[in-house]
Amino acid sequence: MAWYFSTKINYFSIVMRKQRILVAPLNWGLGHASRCIPIIHNLINKNYEVIIAAEGRSLNLMKDEFPNLKYIILNNWNIKYHDYLPASLMILLQIPKIIYSIYTEHKLLKKVIKQYQINIVIADNRYGLFSKKIKTVFITHQVMIMSPFFKKIIQKISYILINKFNECWIIDDQKINLAGQMSKPTLLPKKYKYIGIQSRFTFRKNERKKYDICAIISGPEPQRSILEKIITRQLKTYTGNSIIIQGKTEVTSKNHINNITILSNANSKEINQIILSSKLVISRSGYSSIMDLYKLKARSILIPTPGQYEQEYLSNLFHSKKIFLKEEQTNFNLINALKKYNKFPRFKFKKSQDNWNETFKIFQE
Template structure:
């Protein structure tokens, strides 16, 4: 197959989108494509630059605003207030994409959740796992209305590439399965979960790995709870605080080793070595746990309804234990997580091949 010029846009909400896109961008580069990565200046962009170096061209461009809140009502109020800015950003992204396609003659446009990045002339594909949004109270009428909006936003794309299994609700449950509306024959393609973490031949010698993440102030609030619980936990413990500004920091507190920040490779090693993982329930994290088949205690970021739904979905199926940040009792809930089956396992290599086939 001849090489193509590809514009690949990545959403910058946390590192998850960058890590799951990294395996796809690498696959494109390895088959000879010329890839330009569009992403906001962010830790995610720094990660991609560090991993890909001169193999790609990078185009920094701001992403949509990210409303914050200390509680779910504050988060939803902030998100609603930001909608006009978000719509304006989508329009600017689209105009930019068309200029870039004309100037650089891109032959494929691929975007992970940046919904303004599409072209009328170059075949465009969107990586997206949320055909519908989970709204508070699960009102069928409101969720159908939201799905209609999602379908409209994704209409310009030739295919929607869903990083999940097609069967049995996959990893995403109602988010990515059984849509209420007609999305068009062949447009929804389940390529399978994508994880930047690979299985390693290392012993499981860490009892608990605490991986702290999320937008502030919620990351700091969760860290306070973890730090307070450490003296009451036995076994070998590793904590990654998720503070990029504290990279290189390390301290020992009893039987716990605490790192300010772990890079991608160190994080992958700790996930492999852990018997049980304490983490947020972001979708990228779930795909990493699926790659490794790990048991987990999931604590969704307050106000992020997707994380809240995913945590409950896997809790109900016995794959993981979950609780809210407000009700979290770390000692009690870690013990309960020991009795779960682990996230169903899947190999990312199969998903990458389905991705390449889908955009050919």
């Protein structure tokens, strides 16, 4: 609880209110926002007041999940991608823009803290949201940044920024180690805490299978649209029942083409049910997507976003462990992928342990 004193002529009164927490996910695909959802639910359950800072599709997702919370528009890094150049190269070319964005969001945070009387900040991969005046927490799974260029320099700069926060929450189970080397490098930040595998979804046994294939399209443009066209074209000739979730949180539509159901978007409860009702899920290999698939024990084919080094690493990792099948977007062939998938063994998924009292302990110190 936070205590506030107000004075009048002959007396003073003590006003007590909940601690106010600003949760700010990076708007880079929907993954950062989606993995903050279980954290926000548990903050609310623990009687904290939550304000969300977001923009774009991440903002739409959050408003759908938490319609009664307060929102602040926090501008994104606005990274641009090319249809053909690798994502890693495009990011490298835009490093000056990223540095400037970190600087401007840090300046903006000072105003936000004062205007909204923020007590705590939880920032998912937003490096500029640290403060000397209040407690701040940095969320990531990629403690060791996967990059084909200047890896050591990028790692050093990343740790300088992360160590400005009071604590770093690593989204992974320390024993299961879902993110591999990314969440468990040799050197870790000064103050860190593993908070488990976080997904907005809930597993249920013995769900009736309605769809043969569920394709979840996500990630930044233009690669999101490119994958959607590839999947849609090939599913048109597939005889089984299939469903495509386009990941367009700004629109709401439902269409049918042959045996395909196409949803522009769906809420968490709907996606949860769709995945459990599907024999096979085709998805990007972003870490948040992988946490969702792992939590729901979904048999899956992963298609990494071309040029995204992290997604390449994760898809290779899970393919080598015989957990999920990896396929490349270039020359993707659904029929050939299904033949490989049918030979893939079934994996025994392990349960991640959460301890929210321990996770939120920093707020009471």
